[in-house]
Amino acid sequence: MELDWLKKKAACSTEDLRPLVDRDHAEISNRRQCELLGLRKSADDGVAATQGFEVNRKRVARAMERMGVEAVYPKPKLSLPGEGIYRIF
Secondary structure, three states: OHHHHHHHOOOOOHHHHHHHOOOOOOOOOHHHHHHHHOOOHHHHHOOOOOOOOOOOHHHHHHHHHHHOOOOOOOOOOOOOOOOOOOOOO
C-alpha cells in the first residue's frame, strides 16, 4: 500500500514534495507520508523548516534597534497621567 502511494508521488525537490502530502488520506497518516517522502513532519504544514537561521534574541534586538524597528506593545506606565494634568478630588 505505502509503496504504491510512494511511487505515485515520486518527485525530487522539497518544494515539489511538500504539496504531495495528502492530509485526508484514509490509510496513511501525515507523519508516515512525510517519512516516506523524506520530509520533516513540519513540512506538511507548509513551513520551510530548512530555511533561515537560529539567532539569539539579543542579536535580533540589536538589529531592530539599528534599523529603527520597534515592537508594538503597550509601554510601561501608560495609565499614569501626563505632565500638566492634575487630579482634583
